[in-house]
Amino acid sequence: MAFADVREYTHLTDEEVEAIGRELDEIRAEVEADRGQADRDYVTRVITLQRRLAAAGRITLFASFFPPAWLLGTALLGSAKILENMEIGHNTMHGQWDWMNDPEIHSSNWEWDTTQPAEQWKHSHNYIHHQFTNVLGHDNDIGYGILRMSRDQKWTPYNLGQPIYNFFLAAFFEWGVALHDLDIEAIRKGKKDPALLKKQLKQIGQKVGKQGFKDYLMYPLLTGPAFFSTLSANFTANIIRNFWSYMIIFCGHFPDGAVHFTEEELEDETRAEWYLRQMLGSANFEGGKLLHVMSGQLGFQIEHHLFPDLPSNRYAQIAVKVKDLCKRYDIPYTTGPLHKQYGQTLRTIMKLSLPNRRTSDNPAPLSPRKRRRLDDAERPVRRTELGKWSGTASV
Amino acid sequence: MPKPLTARTPALQRLRKAAHALTTPLAPDDYLKLINPLWSQRELRGRIEKVVPETENAATLVIKPGWGWSWDHQPGQYIGIGVELDGRFHWRSYSLSSPPLVEGKTVSITVKAMPEGFLSEHLVNGLEPGTIVRLASPQGDFVLPDPPPDKALFLVGGSGITPVMSILRTLDRRDTLPDVTLVYSARTEDDMMFVHELRVMAMRYENFTFHERFTDADGMFTPEQLDDVCHDWMDRETWACGPGPMLDAFTEHYQRLGREEHIHVERFTLNTAGGEAAGGMVTFGVGGPTVQVDGATTLLEAGEKAGVNMLFGCRMGICHTCDVPLASGRIRDLRSGEEHDNPNEYIQTCISVAAGDCTLTL
Numbered sequence: 001m002a003f004a005d006v007r008e009y010t011h012l013t014d015e016e017v018e019a020i021g022r023e024l025d026e027i028r029a030e031v032e033a034d035r036g037q038a039d040r041d042y043v044t045r046v047i048t049l050q051r052r053l054a055a056a057g058r059i060t061l062f063a064s065f066f067p068p069a070w071l072l073g074t075a076l077l078g079s080a081k082i083l084e085n086m087e088i089g090h091n092t093m094h095g096q097w098d099w100m101n102d103p104e105i106h107s108s109n110w111e112w113d114t115t116q117p118a119e120q121w122k123h124s125h126n127y128i129h130h131q132f133t134n135v136l137g138h139d140n141d142i143g144y145g146i147l148r149m150s151r152d153q154k155w156t157p158y159n160l161g162q163p164i165y166n167f168f169l170a171a172f173f174e175w176g177v178a179l180h181d182l183d184i185e186a187i188r189k190g191k192k193d194p195a196l197l198k199k200q201l202k203q204i205g206q207k208v209g210k211q212g213f214k215d216y217l218m219y220p221l222l223t224g225p226a227f228f229s230t231l232s233a234n235f236t237a238n239i240i241r242n243f244w245s246y247m248i249i250f251c252g253h254f255p256d257g258a259v260h261f262t263e264e265e266l267e268d269e270t271r272a273e274w275y276l277r278q279m280l281g282s283a284n285f286e287g288g289k290l291l292h293v294m295s296g297q298l299g300f301q302i303e304h305h306l307f308p309d310l311p312s313n314r315y316a317q318i319a320v321k322v323k324d325l326c327k328r329y330d331i332p333y334t335t336g337p338l339h340k341q342y343g344q345t346l347r348t349i350m351k352l353s354l355p356n357r358r359t360s361d362n363p364a365p366l367s368p369r370k371r372r373r374l375d376d377a378e379r380p381v382r383r384t385e386l387g388k389w390s391g392t393a394s395v
Numbered sequence: 396m397p398k399p400l401t402a403r404t405p406a407l408q409r410l411r412k413a414a415h416a417l418t419t420p421l422a423p424d425d426y427l428k429l430i431n432p433l434w435s436q437r438e439l440r441g442r443i444e445k446v447v448p449e450t451e452n453a454a455t456l457v458i459k460p461g462w463g464w465s466w467d468h469q470p471g472q473y474i475g476i477g478v479e480l481d482g483r484f485h486w487r488s489y490s491l492s493s494p495p496l497v498e499g500k501t502v503s504i505t506v507k508a509m510p511e512g513f514l515s516e517h518l519v520n521g522l523e524p525g526t527i528v529r530l531a532s533p534q535g536d537f538v539l540p541d542p543p544p545d546k547a548l549f550l551v552g553g554s555g556i557t558p559v560m561s562i563l564r565t566l567d568r569r570d571t572l573p574d575v576t577l578v579y580s581a582r583t584e585d586d587m588m589f590v591h592e593l594r595v596m597a598m599r600y601e602n603f604t605f606h607e608r609f610t611d612a613d614g615m616f617t618p619e620q621l622d623d624v625c626h627d628w629m630d631r632e633t634w635a636c637g638p639g640p641m642l643d644a645f646t647e648h649y650q651r652l653g654r655e656e657h658i659h660v661e662r663f664t665l666n667t668a669g670g671e672a673a674g675g676m677v678t679f680g681v682g683g684p685t686v687q688v689d690g691a692t693t694l695l696e697a698g699e700k701a702g703v704n705m706l707f708g709c710r711m712g713i714c715h716t717c718d719v720p721l722a723s724g725r726i727r728d729l730r731s732g733e734e735h736d737n738p739n740e741y742i743q744t745c746i747s748v749a750a751g752d753c754t755l756t757l
Contacts, residue, residue, distance in 0.1 A: 040482035051426055058417075098704035101484040103438055103716060104425075106706055108757060111420035210419045218416055309704075384684070384702035 002136055002152040004264035006276040010331055020329060021272025024306060027321050028385075031310050032099075040100055042313045046087055046293070047105070054080035057237070058219060064229035074233040078240035079294070084113045085245055086296030087312060093122055094387030095309040107387055114174050114241075117207045120181035120200060126387040130308050134253060134281030135261045141253065142260065144169065144176055145184040148352045150260045155355040162353035166346075171239055173246040178204055244294075247342055252301040254345040255283040257334035274383070278305035279326065284319070284335035291338070292316065302333065309387045424462070432527045436463025439530040443522050444501055449588045453507040453554065454519045455492060460502060460530060468495055468533030470565040471558040471634075471661075474504065475531025475714035478518065484529060485514050486708040486716070488663070490558035490636075491533060492589075494565040505588060507554040531714030537634065537661035538562075544632040546574045548625055550645060552616075552637025553581055558661055559636060560589055563596065572600055576625045580608040580616045580637070615641070618648035629654070636661040669732030672750035679703045680757035681722055688749045694726065695744040703757065705744060712746035719744055724753020 003009045007017060057076030063069035089112030091097070097105045111118045124140065132138035136152055143149035146169055148159045169176050182200055186192040215234040223230040259280050269277070282301040292299050300315035303322055310318070326333040335341075351359045414423040424435035433442055441458040448454050458476075468474075473490040489504040508519040522528075537558050539547075543566065549559045556579060566572040581587035587607065597605040606624045608616050621628050635645050635658060642660045649658040672690035679685075679698050688697040695717055698705045708716030712730060718741045725736040727750040728743075734750050735742060744755070 036481040036483075038482075040479070048429060051421075051429055055426055055429075095704050098706075100482055101706060101708075101716075103706055107704060108706060108719075113420055210416070214416060214419055222417075 002150060002260040002262045004262045006261070006265060006273050006280060009259065009280065010276065010329075012276075012329060012331075016329060017272045017276060018270070020325065020331075021270070021275055023325055024272075024275050024322075027318060028307055028310065031307070031314050031318065035099055035311060035314075039311045039313060040097075043088075043097055043100075043105065043311070046083065050080050050083040050088060053077075053083065061219065061230045061233050062223045062226065064223060064226045064233050070229055070233050074236050074240070077234065077237035081113055081237055081241040082244050082294055085241060086248065086298065087293055088296075089113065089118075090125075090296050090298075091312045093118055094126060096311045096387070098309070113211075115178035115204070115208045115211050116174075116180065117203045119203065121177070122387070124181035124183075126308070130305065130386040131383060132266070133278055133305060134259065135263065135266060135277075137263060138266070140180065140183060140185070141249075144180065146176070147349055149254055149348060151352065151356050152260060152262075153352075155352075159353045162349050166349050170243050170246040173242040173249075174238060178208065247338075248295040248298050250345045251283060251285050251338065251341040252298055253282055254348055255285075255334060255336070255341040256344045256348075257332055258283045271383075275306055276331070278302070279322070279331060279333070281305070282334070283341060284333075285338045285341045286335055287338055299338075302335075307385065309385050433459065433461030435461060439463055439532065441502075441528055441530045443524050443526045443528060445524055446519075446522055449505060450507075450586055452519060452586075453505060453588050455503050455505045456518065456522065457493075457501050457503045458528065458530070459500075464530070465532060466495070468502075469538040470494055470561040471538040472533040472535040472561075473537075473558065473661075473663075473713070474502070474533050475709045476504065476518075477529030477531070477708060477714070477716075478514070478522070478526075479528075480514065480517055484708075486529075486531070486710070486714055487514055487518075488531070488709050488711060488713050490535075490537075490561065490661070492557045492560045492564075494561055494568050505554070505557045505560070507588070531708065531716075534713055535661065537636065537659060539566075539634075543571060543573050546627070546631045547576070548628055548631040548633045549575065549577045549579075550616075550633060550635040550637070550641075551577065551579045552641045553586075554588070555636030555638070555661070556588055557636075559634065560592075562634075563593075567596060572603060574602045575600075576604045576606070576628075576631065578606045578608065578616060578624055580610050580641075582611045583609055618645055621648075631657075633658040634661075635659070669727060669729045672727035672734070672748045675724070675749040675752040677724075677749050677752070678722075678754040679705075681754060683757060690727070690748050690750070692748065693729065693745055694742075694747050694749065694755065697749075698744065698755075705757070707745055710745045712743050715743060717744045718742065720756040722754040722756045725750040726753055 007014075012020070053076050057073050057080055060069055060073035060076060064073055089110060092105055092110045093107050093112070095107040098107050103109065107122070112121075129139055129141045134142065136142065136150060143153070146165050147162055148155060182197065183192060187197065215238065216231060219234060220227045220231040261277060261281070265277060279302055282305045284302050285299045287299055297312035297315045298304060300319050303315040303318045304312070306322065307318065323333055325331075411423060417423075418426060422437055424437050428435035433440060439460065441460040441464070443456055444459050445457040446454050447457065468491060471490070473488045475486055475488045477484045477486045489506055491502055492505040493501070493503040506515055506518045508516045535558075539562055551559050559577070563572070563575070563577075566575075577593070579587065579593070584590065584607075587609075590607070593605050597603050604625075610616070625631070633649070635642055639662065642662060646655065646658060646660060649655050674688055674690035676685055677688045677694060677697055679701060680703070684701045684703065686697060686701045688694070695705055695707055695710070706716050708714035720739050721735065721737070721742050723738055725734055726742055726747040727734045729746045729748055739756075
């Protein structure tokens, strides 16, 4: 069920909640003061590795008519795209590296290797998702407007097809993300400003054009006789990246234990309560160093949601402190191996394709909830730690 | 004037554009710089080739600029240099001490380590040859007219010698040195950069008079002493570069005598002659935070205070790292007092203040 108040869920006193907020502020301040050469070295190393992988993949695919070369080239290119989207693009656009004052690695001008324009991502993700994390009717990441992911979301017969939609969402995740900031729900309800829609579509069209031209025309043409095998390799690399990023992102907020909230939670929410909502609404997964790098450190989703703009390479060490804090205050800290977390997510997708009465865990009656969605201007002032959002996509 | 290779050759430009389609969303340079760090013109950059000690606490950095450098600087101009220190880029500007050279060579700046100047100290003692630094194009109007005046006077204090050195070397190289008097103050002889080169120059040219002044022993050089070292200073066009108080004293003196047209100064600090503006409500990014900003606080400072991550470089209006488009409203350039209100015009946030309500695109 969804909660109208984080305290109601955690049974903490006001003083305890504020004390937690102070501790988390301290963790942030410590990391901020300690950022330096080692952090820069980390990100530049990852960027160099990613560019080498991409170049190696593209070059290998000149021989893509030869199956082992196809396989190797696809794997290289796929992993380059994953690294770029997850550990580099997503984190840079959050402003995690802005402190370096380096225009070549900065949230204001980073553009990533996927079909969604960075501009729109910074709005739909940095702003909408990170500010309104797991608040029903606000956070469009709860099922991406396609899947029913909470028992508090209304069931319709459309949801019977969830297992199929889920498969297609995973395979073409890049496209789901590309259209994400359009806010399909608002379009369906006729609430979307047509001028803004037109502007966003144009922006998406330009980005898609460049991406498609590169992967599906230029490189295949360049490889000459290997045209079709390069085309299929590039397509496959994109699909691999789609499945992977879909799985990592779905493990962030949908495993059992991550809870949803209703609109009431947002009213008079303090900074400390915002922290609490981020912890309760997110889920981590466990794994080795390589897994964490390839998932952009989103296995530390809880830490990422607490401190979206701190360098990703610091999340592992922050996690030790956050875990300890959760233990002391008896706050749930959701984590588990990747397969278990994804298994739970998949189970929820299947289960919620049916009406609530057909499945176990019938919810308590819903707290009364405002039906109308507020628009950006009516919403609370955005938190600065969420990372940059230029806002030009909304004019 | 030579332009960067790619700008001169249309074929190369087309190739670059085609390559961009292959590397999108990155630029070809983002890959090329993996092969050679200087093969990128996304941000101007250079490699430290040599660090030549000049005095105990000053050194000349010889820099090989990378792609995109325009080799058309005038002697007396300065460049911005951005160095990475503990993961962050810090920017300063220094006069070029080298004369303009043919393309493909090096440029040099001479840096004096200032007490408590962590960056100048790092530049003098901490830079290894091979280090890659970021650069900003040459700028500044502390330059000689062409042709040079018949008679010139240079008043120099401390590290203010660097732009003058570039000017003198150029005149020497071109064999066009006019009648020049140089009054150069430094604390001691050991502190005096380029002293040997200048003494040699003074021996070679009859028309070059070099006055050395050691302030620890002789005290500061004041405008009243001008007559003692250069009896015809009233006939000379003057260029002055050095510490602020020295420049203030001499400009005042020239003003009193109605000769302010004949003294040119270089201050190495942000000149805020443009004056204050009205101030206003500034919005950082459409839909972003809006704050009340007075007319003396730069938009960069105001943004930083409002918690906005803004890029910055020299903070003196040189390097253009901080440029952002003005979405709407009116701003004033602190240096010139000029106001801008063209939507989408790029403005330098480090030297701009609000002249009314305005919105920046971030």
